[in-house]
Amino acid sequence: MLTVSGLKRLHLSVSFDLQDGECVALQGPSGVGKTVLLRSIADLDPNEGTVKLDGVLREAMPAPAWRKQVTYLAAEPGWRSDIVQEHFVAWDNALSLVKRLGLPDDCGPWSIQRLSTGERQRLGLVRALMLRSRVLLLDEPTSALDSASAAAVESLIAERVSNGTSVVWSTHDNAQARRVGSRIFAMRPDGSIEEHRP
Amino acid sequence: MTYIQLSYGDLALPALLVVMDGVLSLVLRLKLEKQLAIATVRMVVQLVLVGYVLTFLFAAVSPLWTALAALIMVLFASREIVARQKRRLPGVWKYGLGAACTLLAAGTVTMFALLTELRPDPWYHPRYALPLLGMMLGNTMTGISLGLDVLTNSLVRERAAVEACLALSATRHQALLPVIRDALRSGFMPILNSMAAIGLVSLPGMMTGQILAGVEPVDAVKYQLLIMFLIAGGTGLGTLAAVLGGAHLLTDHRHRLRLDRIGTEGSS
Numbered sequence: 001m002l003t004v005s006g007l008k009r010l011h012l013s014v015s016f017d018l019q020d021g022e023c024v025a026l027q028g029p030s031g032v033g034k035t036v037l038l039r040s041i042a043d044l045d046p047n048e049g050t051v052k053l054d055g056v057l058r059e060a061m062p063a064p065a066w067r068k069q070v071t072y073l074a075a076e077p078g079w080r081s082d083i084v085q086e087h088f089v090a091w092d093n094a095l096s097l098v099k100r101l102g103l104p105d106d107c108g109p110w111s112i113q114r115l116s117t118g119e120r121q122r123l124g125l126v127r128a129l130m131l132r133s134r135v136l137l138l139d140e141p142t143s144a145l146d147s148a149s150a151a152a153v154e155s156l157i158a159e160r161v162s163n164g165t166s167v168v169w170s171t172h173d174n175a176q177a178r179r180v181g182s183r184i185f186a187m188r189p190d191g192s193i194e195e196h197r198p
Numbered sequence: 199m200t201y202i203q204l205s206y207g208d209l210a211l212p213a214l215l216v217v218m219d220g221v222l223s224l225v226l227r228l229k230l231e232k233q234l235a236i237a238t239v240r241m242v243v244q245l246v247l248v249g250y251v252l253t254f255l256f257a258a259v260s261p262l263w264t265a266l267a268a269l270i271m272v273l274f275a276s277r278e279i280v281a282r283q284k285r286r287l288p289g290v291w292k293y294g295l296g297a298a299c300t301l302l303a304a305g306t307v308t309m310f311a312l313l314t315e316l317r318p319d320p321w322y323h324p325r326y327a328l329p330l331l332g333m334m335l336g337n338t339m340t341g342i343s344l345g346l347d348v349l350t351n352s353l354v355r356e357r358a359a360v361e362a363c364l365a366l367s368a369t370r371h372q373a374l375l376p377v378i379r380d381a382l383r384s385g386f387m388p389i390l391n392s393m394a395a396i397g398l399v400s401l402p403g404m405m406t407g408q409i410l411a412g413v414e415p416v417d418a419v420k421y422q423l424l425i426m427f428l429i430a431g432g433t434g435l436g437t438l439a440a441v442l443g444g445a446h447l448l449t450d451h452r453h454r455l456r457l458d459r460i461g462t463e464g465s466s
Contacts, residue, residue, distance in 0.1 A: 042365060043452055063453040068367035078358030080376055122363070131366060 002041075002070065002135050002166055009040040011191035016050075018135065018166045023157070025181030025198075026170040032187045034170040035075075038137040041168070042072035053134060053153035071133035075140040077124030079112045087127050097126045101152050118144040125153060135166045142176070154180055201411045208401045264324045268305075268331055268439040275300045275335045282343040285350040287447055288459040295443050299342050303436025304334035315424060333404065333425055334432045337389060340431035342440040344383030349444045350460055352377045360455055370449040378445055385437030389430050396426065 002018040012033050018024060026034050040047040043063050051070075053057050058066045085091035085108035099105050101122040107115065115123060121144045128136070138157070142150035157180065161167055168185075171177050176186050178198040183192040218236050222229040255263055276297035286292050308331045312318065318326040353360065356377055363373035396402060404425060408418040450456050 044361060044365060044454055046450070046452075046454065046456075062369075064364075064369050067365055072365045074358065074362065074365070076358065078356070078360065078362035080356070080359040080363055080373075124430045128366065188261070 001054060003050070003052040003055075004041060005050050007037070007040055007051060009036055009045060012037055012040070013191050014193055016185065016193065016195075018168065020134075020166055021161055023161045023165045023167040023169060023180050024183045024185055025177035025182055026159055026168055026185045026187065026193075027172070027174070027177050028187030029150070029189075030172075033145035033190055033191060034187055035119060036169060037187070037193075038072055038139050038168060041135075042067055042070055042137055044072060045091075068131055069133050070135040070137065071128055071131055072137040073124060073128040073139060073141060075121070075143050076117075077120065077127070082111050082113070083121065084110045084112060084115070087123075088130060091131065094126055094130055097129060097156070100156060101126060101137060102149055118146065118149060121145060125156075129156075129160070133165070136160070136168070138167060138169045140170055140172065142171070142173075150176070184191055205382070252324070252328065255328065259320065259323055261320075261322050264322050264327055267324065267328060271328075271331060271335055272297055272301050272304070275304075275339045279339055279343040283347055283350070285347075285354065286461040287346075287350075287444065288461065291443075291447055292461070295440060296339075296342055296346070299436045299440040299443065300335055300338050302439055303338040303342075303432040304331055305431040306336050306435060309425065309454075311428050319427070329404075330425075330428075335426060337429040338432045338436035340388050341385040341437040344388065345381045345437040345441045346444050348384040349377060349381035349441050350448070352380055353448060353455065354457060354460070357455065358458060363423075364453055364455060368453075370445075370453040370455075373453075373455075374445050374449065378441055381441045381444075382437055385441065386433065389433045392429065393426060402426075 001020060004017070005015045007014045010033065016024075016038060024035070028034055036045070039045050041051055042049075043058055043066055058070070063186060079087065081087060088094045091108050098107070102140075103115075103119055103122055103126075104110075106142065107119075108122075114134060116132055121141070125138075125141055136157070141157075142153050145153065154176070157167060157169070167180075169177075169180050171180075181198055184196040184198055187193050216234065220231045220234050222228070223234060251267070255267060279296035279300070280286065280293055287295055308327065311330060312321050312327060314328055316330075321327075353374075360373050360377065364370070392400070402422055402425075405418045405422040408421060409415055413421075448456055448459060451461050
Protein backbone atom coordinates (compact mmCIF):
# COMPACT_ATOMS: atom_id res chain seq x y z
CA MET A 1 0.00 0.00 0.00
CA LEU A 2 1.22 3.47 -0.92
CA THR A 3 0.59 6.07 1.77
CA VAL A 4 0.90 9.75 0.93
CA SER A 5 0.34 12.12 3.82
CA GLY A 6 0.84 15.87 3.90
CA LEU A 7 2.80 15.93 0.66
CA LYS A 8 3.69 19.54 -0.08
CA ARG A 9 5.24 20.96 -3.22
CA LEU A 10 4.61 24.51 -4.48
CA HIS A 11 0.86 25.06 -3.88
CA LEU A 12 0.10 21.33 -3.53
CA SER A 13 -0.94 19.76 -0.28
CA VAL A 14 -2.14 16.20 -0.75
CA SER A 15 -2.86 13.08 1.31
CA PHE A 16 -4.25 9.76 0.13
CA ASP A 17 -3.83 5.99 0.34
CA LEU A 18 -3.50 3.67 -2.60
CA GLN A 19 -4.19 -0.04 -2.11
CA ASP A 20 -2.31 -2.80 -3.89
CA GLY A 21 -4.07 -3.62 -7.15
CA GLU A 22 -5.92 -0.34 -7.22
CA CYS A 23 -5.99 2.20 -10.04
CA VAL A 24 -7.07 5.77 -9.40
CA ALA A 25 -7.58 8.36 -12.10
CA LEU A 26 -6.14 11.82 -11.53
CA GLN A 27 -8.01 14.65 -13.22
CA GLY A 28 -7.92 18.40 -13.36
CA PRO A 29 -7.35 21.24 -15.82
CA SER A 30 -3.94 21.72 -17.43
CA GLY A 31 -1.45 23.45 -15.17
CA VAL A 32 -3.27 22.55 -11.97
CA GLY A 33 -0.37 20.39 -10.78
CA LYS A 34 -1.04 16.78 -11.78
CA THR A 35 2.47 16.31 -13.13
CA VAL A 36 3.95 18.06 -10.10
CA LEU A 37 2.12 15.65 -7.79
CA LEU A 38 3.22 12.53 -9.67
CA ARG A 39 6.82 13.73 -9.87
CA SER A 40 6.83 14.53 -6.16
CA ILE A 41 5.59 11.06 -5.20
CA ALA A 42 8.47 9.60 -7.23
CA ASP A 43 10.76 12.05 -5.38
CA LEU A 44 11.94 13.65 -8.62
CA ASP A 45 11.47 17.15 -7.21
CA PRO A 46 12.21 18.38 -3.69
CA ASN A 47 9.04 18.10 -1.59
CA GLU A 48 7.87 17.71 1.98
CA GLY A 49 5.62 15.16 3.59
CA THR A 50 5.71 11.45 4.32
CA VAL A 51 5.36 8.96 1.52
CA LYS A 52 5.52 5.27 2.42
CA LEU A 53 5.28 1.98 0.59
CA ASP A 54 4.02 -0.80 2.85
CA GLY A 55 4.89 1.37 5.84
CA VAL A 56 8.48 1.94 4.73
CA LEU A 57 9.48 5.60 4.34
CA ARG A 58 10.97 6.48 0.98
CA GLU A 59 13.79 8.28 2.79
CA ALA A 60 14.73 4.92 4.30
CA MET A 61 16.09 3.79 0.96
CA PRO A 62 18.24 5.37 -1.75
CA ALA A 63 16.16 7.33 -4.25
CA PRO A 64 16.90 4.95 -7.18
CA ALA A 65 15.57 2.00 -5.12
CA TRP A 66 12.41 3.98 -4.36
CA ARG A 67 11.87 4.85 -8.03
CA LYS A 68 12.37 1.24 -9.01
CA GLN A 69 9.24 0.45 -6.99
CA VAL A 70 7.36 3.72 -7.46
CA THR A 71 7.93 4.62 -11.09
CA TYR A 72 6.95 7.85 -12.79
CA LEU A 73 6.31 7.85 -16.53
CA ALA A 74 6.30 11.24 -18.26
CA ALA A 75 3.77 12.06 -20.97
CA GLU A 76 6.66 12.66 -23.34
CA PRO A 77 9.38 10.27 -22.22
CA GLY A 78 12.99 11.28 -22.90
CA TRP A 79 15.57 9.15 -24.70
CA ARG A 80 19.23 9.22 -23.86
CA SER A 81 20.30 6.92 -26.67
CA ASP A 82 19.17 7.18 -30.26
CA ILE A 83 18.77 3.41 -30.71
CA VAL A 84 15.51 1.82 -29.57
CA GLN A 85 16.86 -1.40 -28.08
CA GLU A 86 19.65 0.34 -26.13
CA HIS A 87 16.96 1.50 -23.73
CA PHE A 88 16.31 -2.06 -22.64
CA VAL A 89 18.46 -4.37 -20.56
CA ALA A 90 17.06 -7.32 -22.51
CA TRP A 91 15.24 -6.30 -25.67
CA ASP A 92 14.02 -9.86 -26.32
CA ASN A 93 12.11 -9.86 -23.05
CA ALA A 94 10.39 -6.63 -24.07
CA LEU A 95 9.26 -7.96 -27.45
CA SER A 96 5.96 -9.42 -26.30
CA LEU A 97 4.92 -6.08 -24.78
CA VAL A 98 6.18 -4.24 -27.86
CA LYS A 99 4.01 -6.39 -30.12
CA ARG A 100 1.06 -6.20 -27.81
CA LEU A 101 1.05 -2.40 -27.97
CA GLY A 102 1.16 -2.54 -31.76
CA LEU A 103 4.74 -1.39 -32.24
CA PRO A 104 6.72 -2.91 -35.13
CA ASP A 105 8.53 -5.96 -33.76
CA ASP A 106 11.64 -5.22 -35.86
CA CYS A 107 12.08 -1.72 -34.40
CA GLY A 108 14.90 -2.78 -32.03
CA PRO A 109 17.79 -1.41 -34.10
CA TRP A 110 15.78 1.61 -35.30
CA SER A 111 16.56 5.21 -34.47
CA ILE A 112 14.17 6.73 -31.94
CA GLN A 113 13.54 9.53 -34.43
CA ARG A 114 11.97 7.05 -36.83
CA LEU A 115 9.10 6.37 -34.41
CA SER A 116 6.06 8.62 -34.38
CA THR A 117 5.09 10.56 -31.25
CA GLY A 118 2.47 7.94 -30.39
CA GLU A 119 4.90 5.08 -30.98
CA ARG A 120 7.45 6.74 -28.73
CA GLN A 121 4.84 7.14 -26.02
CA ARG A 122 4.01 3.41 -26.14
CA LEU A 123 7.70 2.48 -26.22
CA GLY A 124 8.21 4.64 -23.13
CA LEU A 125 5.45 2.69 -21.41
CA VAL A 126 7.05 -0.63 -22.34
CA ARG A 127 10.39 0.62 -21.01
CA ALA A 128 8.80 1.62 -17.70
CA LEU A 129 6.82 -1.63 -17.42
CA MET A 130 10.05 -3.65 -17.69
CA LEU A 131 10.91 -2.51 -14.15
CA ARG A 132 7.84 -4.38 -12.82
CA SER A 133 7.28 -1.61 -10.29
CA ARG A 134 4.84 -1.87 -7.39
CA VAL A 135 3.35 1.53 -8.15
CA LEU A 136 3.05 3.18 -11.57
CA LEU A 137 2.57 6.94 -11.81
CA LEU A 138 1.33 7.40 -15.37
CA ASP A 139 1.24 10.97 -16.65
CA GLU A 140 -1.31 11.07 -19.49
CA PRO A 141 -0.01 7.79 -20.92
CA THR A 142 -2.37 7.82 -23.91
CA SER A 143 -2.34 11.55 -24.76
CA ALA A 144 -0.74 10.94 -28.18
CA LEU A 145 -2.56 7.69 -29.03
CA ASP A 146 -5.47 6.82 -31.28
CA SER A 147 -8.39 5.02 -29.64
CA ALA A 148 -7.23 1.51 -30.66
CA SER A 149 -3.76 2.00 -29.18
CA ALA A 150 -5.23 3.65 -26.09
CA ALA A 151 -7.47 0.61 -25.61
CA ALA A 152 -4.42 -1.69 -25.87
CA VAL A 153 -2.66 0.37 -23.21
CA GLU A 154 -5.73 0.34 -20.95
CA SER A 155 -6.06 -3.44 -21.16
CA LEU A 156 -2.34 -3.97 -20.53
CA ILE A 157 -2.41 -1.75 -17.44
CA ALA A 158 -5.64 -3.38 -16.25
CA GLU A 159 -3.80 -6.71 -16.37
CA ARG A 160 -1.00 -5.32 -14.25
CA VAL A 161 -3.51 -3.88 -11.79
CA SER A 162 -5.25 -7.24 -11.42
CA ASN A 163 -1.82 -8.71 -10.63
CA GLY A 164 -1.41 -6.31 -7.73
CA THR A 165 0.26 -3.24 -9.25
CA SER A 166 -1.09 0.09 -8.00
CA VAL A 167 -1.56 2.89 -10.52
CA VAL A 168 -2.18 6.61 -10.46
CA TRP A 169 -3.33 7.53 -13.96
CA SER A 170 -3.59 11.17 -14.91
CA THR A 171 -5.91 11.88 -17.82
CA HIS A 172 -7.96 14.64 -19.43
CA ASP A 173 -10.39 12.10 -20.86
CA ASN A 174 -13.39 11.79 -18.50
CA ALA A 175 -14.59 8.57 -20.11
CA GLN A 176 -11.14 7.04 -19.72
CA ALA A 177 -10.97 8.15 -16.09
CA ARG A 178 -14.24 6.32 -15.37
CA ARG A 179 -13.05 3.24 -17.29
CA VAL A 180 -9.68 2.84 -15.60
CA GLY A 181 -10.16 4.33 -12.14
CA SER A 182 -11.86 2.68 -9.20
CA ARG A 183 -11.71 6.16 -7.67
CA ILE A 184 -11.22 9.55 -9.29
CA PHE A 185 -9.08 12.27 -7.74
CA ALA A 186 -10.04 15.71 -9.00
CA MET A 187 -7.29 18.22 -8.42
CA ARG A 188 -8.43 21.69 -7.48
CA PRO A 189 -6.65 24.98 -8.20
CA ASP A 190 -5.90 25.40 -4.47
CA GLY A 191 -3.68 22.31 -4.64
CA SER A 192 -5.90 19.82 -2.87
CA ILE A 193 -7.60 16.73 -4.26
CA GLU A 194 -11.23 15.81 -4.07
CA GLU A 195 -12.25 12.18 -4.29
CA HIS A 196 -15.11 10.92 -6.46
CA ARG A 197 -16.45 7.47 -7.16
CA PRO A 198 -17.01 6.88 -10.87
CA MET B 199 72.31 35.38 -25.04
CA THR B 200 71.82 38.60 -26.95
CA TYR B 201 68.62 40.31 -27.79
CA ILE B 202 67.57 43.58 -29.36
CA GLN B 203 66.27 45.88 -26.66
CA LEU B 204 63.32 48.17 -27.31
CA SER B 205 62.82 51.65 -25.88
CA TYR B 206 59.37 53.14 -25.34
CA GLY B 207 60.14 55.43 -28.30
CA ASP B 208 60.50 52.40 -30.56
CA LEU B 209 56.85 51.59 -29.85
CA ALA B 210 55.50 54.88 -31.21
CA LEU B 211 55.61 53.79 -34.84
CA PRO B 212 53.93 50.38 -34.30
CA ALA B 213 51.30 52.11 -32.14
CA LEU B 214 50.34 54.09 -35.25
CA LEU B 215 48.93 50.83 -36.61
CA VAL B 216 46.26 50.94 -33.90
CA VAL B 217 45.54 54.55 -34.85
CA MET B 218 45.12 53.31 -38.39
CA ASP B 219 42.48 50.84 -37.11
CA GLY B 220 40.75 53.74 -35.40
CA VAL B 221 40.71 55.79 -38.60
CA LEU B 222 39.31 52.79 -40.46
CA SER B 223 36.55 52.48 -37.90
CA LEU B 224 35.68 56.16 -38.27
CA VAL B 225 35.70 56.15 -42.05
CA LEU B 226 33.70 52.93 -42.37
CA ARG B 227 31.45 53.82 -39.42
CA LEU B 228 32.18 50.60 -37.57
CA LYS B 229 31.62 52.41 -34.27
CA LEU B 230 34.56 50.56 -32.79
CA GLU B 231 36.78 53.58 -32.14
CA LYS B 232 35.68 54.04 -28.52
CA GLN B 233 36.09 50.35 -27.68
CA LEU B 234 39.41 50.33 -29.50
CA ALA B 235 40.68 53.31 -27.55
CA ILE B 236 39.65 51.80 -24.21
CA ALA B 237 41.13 48.39 -25.07
CA THR B 238 44.40 49.98 -26.17
CA VAL B 239 44.73 52.09 -23.05
CA ARG B 240 43.86 49.11 -20.85
CA MET B 241 46.41 46.94 -22.59
CA VAL B 242 49.19 49.50 -22.25
CA VAL B 243 48.44 50.25 -18.60
CA GLN B 244 48.01 46.58 -17.61
CA LEU B 245 51.19 45.43 -19.34
CA VAL B 246 53.37 48.29 -18.11
CA LEU B 247 52.08 47.76 -14.58
CA VAL B 248 52.70 44.05 -14.77
CA GLY B 249 56.24 44.79 -15.99
CA TYR B 250 56.93 46.81 -12.86
CA VAL B 251 55.16 44.33 -10.60
CA LEU B 252 57.25 41.46 -12.00
CA THR B 253 60.42 43.53 -11.64
CA PHE B 254 59.54 44.06 -7.99
CA LEU B 255 58.67 40.40 -7.46
CA PHE B 256 61.85 39.17 -9.14
CA ALA B 257 63.90 41.45 -6.91
CA ALA B 258 62.02 40.43 -3.76
CA VAL B 259 61.90 36.65 -4.40
CA SER B 260 59.50 36.44 -1.46
CA PRO B 261 57.21 33.41 -1.13
CA LEU B 262 54.52 35.65 0.33
CA TRP B 263 54.45 38.20 -2.51
CA THR B 264 54.66 35.45 -5.10
CA ALA B 265 51.73 33.63 -3.52
CA LEU B 266 49.72 36.85 -3.44
CA ALA B 267 50.38 37.49 -7.13
CA ALA B 268 49.40 33.89 -7.92
CA LEU B 269 46.17 34.27 -5.93
CA ILE B 270 45.22 37.43 -7.81
CA MET B 271 45.85 35.66 -11.11
CA VAL B 272 43.56 32.78 -10.05
CA LEU B 273 40.83 35.22 -9.03
CA PHE B 274 40.91 36.94 -12.41
CA ALA B 275 40.84 33.54 -14.12
CA SER B 276 37.73 32.48 -12.21
CA ARG B 277 36.05 35.77 -13.03
CA GLU B 278 36.81 35.11 -16.68
CA ILE B 279 35.28 31.60 -16.42
CA VAL B 280 32.05 33.00 -15.01
CA ALA B 281 31.92 35.66 -17.72
CA ARG B 282 32.02 32.93 -20.37
CA GLN B 283 29.10 30.93 -18.95
CA LYS B 284 25.68 31.33 -20.49
CA ARG B 285 24.12 29.75 -17.39
CA ARG B 286 25.55 30.32 -13.94
CA LEU B 287 26.02 27.96 -11.02
CA PRO B 288 24.32 28.65 -7.70
CA GLY B 289 25.58 30.80 -4.81
CA VAL B 290 29.23 30.81 -3.86
CA TRP B 291 29.86 28.10 -6.46
CA LYS B 292 29.33 30.60 -9.24
CA TYR B 293 32.93 31.75 -8.73
CA GLY B 294 34.04 29.07 -6.30
CA LEU B 295 33.97 26.06 -8.60
CA GLY B 296 35.96 27.75 -11.35
CA ALA B 297 38.44 29.20 -8.87
CA ALA B 298 38.91 25.91 -7.02
CA CYS B 299 39.39 23.92 -10.21
CA THR B 300 41.81 26.34 -11.90
CA LEU B 301 43.77 26.54 -8.66
CA LEU B 302 43.82 22.77 -8.32
CA ALA B 303 44.77 22.08 -11.92
CA ALA B 304 47.11 24.96 -12.73
CA GLY B 305 48.61 24.89 -9.23
CA THR B 306 49.29 21.17 -9.31
CA VAL B 307 51.02 21.07 -12.68
CA THR B 308 52.98 24.26 -11.98
CA MET B 309 54.27 22.81 -8.72
CA PHE B 310 54.99 19.56 -10.48
CA ALA B 311 57.12 21.31 -13.10
CA LEU B 312 58.90 23.49 -10.54
CA LEU B 313 59.73 20.65 -8.20
CA THR B 314 60.67 17.93 -10.66
CA GLU B 315 61.87 19.43 -13.96
CA LEU B 316 62.88 23.08 -13.70
CA ARG B 317 64.03 23.08 -10.08
CA PRO B 318 64.85 26.79 -9.77
CA ASP B 319 66.48 28.00 -6.59
CA PRO B 320 64.44 28.74 -4.53
CA TRP B 321 61.69 26.59 -6.04
CA TYR B 322 59.11 29.39 -5.75
CA HIS B 323 61.29 31.87 -7.66
CA PRO B 324 58.72 34.15 -9.33
CA ARG B 325 60.72 34.31 -12.57
CA TYR B 326 59.73 30.69 -13.15
CA ALA B 327 56.62 30.22 -11.03
CA LEU B 328 54.53 33.14 -12.28
CA PRO B 329 54.96 32.84 -16.06
CA LEU B 330 54.40 29.12 -15.77
CA LEU B 331 51.28 29.58 -13.66
CA GLY B 332 50.03 32.22 -16.08
CA MET B 333 50.29 29.88 -19.04
CA MET B 334 48.61 27.06 -17.11
CA LEU B 335 45.80 29.33 -15.93
CA GLY B 336 45.09 30.67 -19.40
CA ASN B 337 44.71 27.18 -20.82
CA THR B 338 42.99 25.31 -17.98
CA MET B 339 40.57 28.23 -17.79
CA THR B 340 39.54 27.62 -21.40
CA GLY B 341 38.98 23.90 -20.77
CA ILE B 342 37.05 24.51 -17.58
CA SER B 343 34.77 27.19 -18.97
CA LEU B 344 34.01 25.14 -22.09
CA GLY B 345 33.34 22.00 -20.05
CA LEU B 346 31.01 23.78 -17.64
CA ASP B 347 29.20 25.58 -20.42
CA VAL B 348 28.52 22.33 -22.29
CA LEU B 349 27.50 20.60 -19.05
CA THR B 350 24.89 23.16 -18.06
CA ASN B 351 23.56 23.69 -21.58
CA SER B 352 23.28 19.96 -22.32
CA LEU B 353 21.52 19.32 -19.03
CA VAL B 354 18.93 21.95 -19.87
CA ARG B 355 18.54 20.61 -23.41
CA GLU B 356 18.59 16.91 -22.44
CA ARG B 357 16.47 17.36 -19.35
CA ALA B 358 13.74 14.94 -20.47
CA ALA B 359 16.28 12.21 -21.26
CA VAL B 360 18.14 12.62 -17.99
CA GLU B 361 14.94 12.65 -15.94
CA ALA B 362 13.62 9.60 -17.78
CA CYS B 363 16.76 7.76 -16.66
CA LEU B 364 16.34 8.95 -13.09
CA ALA B 365 12.66 7.97 -13.06
CA LEU B 366 13.70 4.51 -14.27
CA SER B 367 15.86 4.11 -11.15
CA ALA B 368 19.23 5.24 -12.51
CA THR B 369 21.60 6.90 -10.06
CA ARG B 370 22.51 10.50 -10.77
CA HIS B 371 25.90 9.36 -11.97
CA GLN B 372 24.43 6.88 -14.45
CA ALA B 373 21.88 9.39 -15.68
CA LEU B 374 24.38 12.19 -16.23
CA LEU B 375 27.21 10.12 -17.68
CA PRO B 376 26.50 10.84 -21.39
CA VAL B 377 26.31 14.57 -20.68
CA ILE B 378 29.45 14.45 -18.55
CA ARG B 379 31.29 12.71 -21.40
CA ASP B 380 30.22 15.39 -23.88
CA ALA B 381 31.32 18.15 -21.53
CA LEU B 382 34.73 16.54 -20.98
CA ARG B 383 35.23 16.08 -24.71
CA SER B 384 34.51 19.76 -25.34
CA GLY B 385 36.89 20.79 -22.60
CA PHE B 386 39.68 18.81 -24.23
CA MET B 387 39.10 20.09 -27.76
CA PRO B 388 41.14 23.33 -27.65
CA ILE B 389 44.29 21.70 -26.30
CA LEU B 390 43.97 18.79 -28.74
CA ASN B 391 43.59 21.21 -31.63
CA SER B 392 46.51 23.36 -30.58
CA MET B 393 48.75 20.31 -30.09
CA ALA B 394 47.91 19.19 -33.62
CA ALA B 395 48.48 22.59 -35.23
CA ILE B 396 51.51 23.64 -33.23
CA GLY B 397 54.68 24.12 -35.25
CA LEU B 398 52.85 23.84 -38.56
CA VAL B 399 50.28 26.59 -38.35
CA SER B 400 51.25 28.41 -35.18
CA LEU B 401 54.50 29.18 -33.44
CA PRO B 402 53.62 29.49 -29.78
CA GLY B 403 54.23 32.86 -28.16
CA MET B 404 56.52 31.58 -25.46
CA MET B 405 58.78 29.77 -27.88
CA THR B 406 58.88 32.76 -30.21
CA GLY B 407 59.77 34.93 -27.23
CA GLN B 408 62.65 32.72 -26.24
CA ILE B 409 63.94 32.61 -29.80
CA LEU B 410 63.79 36.43 -30.03
CA ALA B 411 65.68 36.57 -26.75
CA GLY B 412 68.49 34.54 -28.33
CA VAL B 413 67.74 31.02 -27.13
CA GLU B 414 68.63 28.27 -29.60
CA PRO B 415 65.45 27.10 -31.39
CA VAL B 416 65.94 23.49 -30.32
CA ASP B 417 66.21 24.54 -26.67
CA ALA B 418 63.14 26.74 -27.03
CA VAL B 419 61.30 23.76 -28.50
CA LYS B 420 62.14 21.64 -25.45
CA TYR B 421 60.72 24.33 -23.20
CA GLN B 422 57.61 24.54 -25.31
CA LEU B 423 57.14 20.77 -25.20
CA LEU B 424 57.36 20.86 -21.42
CA ILE B 425 54.73 23.60 -21.36
CA MET B 426 52.41 21.72 -23.73
CA PHE B 427 52.61 18.54 -21.66
CA LEU B 428 51.86 20.53 -18.54
CA ILE B 429 48.93 22.28 -20.22
CA ALA B 430 47.51 18.98 -21.43
CA GLY B 431 47.71 17.52 -17.92
CA GLY B 432 46.37 20.64 -16.26
CA THR B 433 43.45 20.93 -18.67
CA GLY B 434 42.53 17.30 -18.07
CA LEU B 435 42.63 17.66 -14.30
CA GLY B 436 40.81 20.98 -14.21
CA THR B 437 38.09 20.05 -16.69
CA LEU B 438 37.44 16.75 -14.93
CA ALA B 439 37.17 18.41 -11.52
CA ALA B 440 34.96 21.21 -12.83
CA VAL B 441 32.57 18.99 -14.79
CA LEU B 442 32.21 16.41 -12.01
CA GLY B 443 31.81 19.22 -9.48
CA GLY B 444 29.21 20.93 -11.65
CA ALA B 445 27.31 17.66 -12.13
CA HIS B 446 27.34 17.15 -8.37
CA LEU B 447 25.99 20.65 -7.75
CA LEU B 448 23.19 20.28 -10.28
CA THR B 449 21.90 17.07 -8.72
CA ASP B 450 21.14 16.29 -5.07
CA HIS B 451 21.47 13.45 -2.57
CA ARG B 452 18.04 12.08 -3.57
CA HIS B 453 19.32 11.73 -7.14
CA ARG B 454 17.21 14.55 -8.52
CA LEU B 455 18.16 16.83 -11.38
CA ARG B 456 18.23 20.34 -9.88
CA LEU B 457 18.12 22.70 -12.83
CA ASP B 458 16.38 25.18 -10.52
CA ARG B 459 19.86 25.85 -9.17
CA ILE B 460 21.07 27.28 -12.47
CA GLY B 461 20.79 31.01 -12.77
CA THR B 462 20.23 32.40 -16.23
CA GLU B 463 22.53 34.80 -17.91
CA GLY B 464 23.17 38.07 -16.11
CA SER B 465 25.02 40.91 -17.70
CA SER B 466 28.73 40.36 -17.37
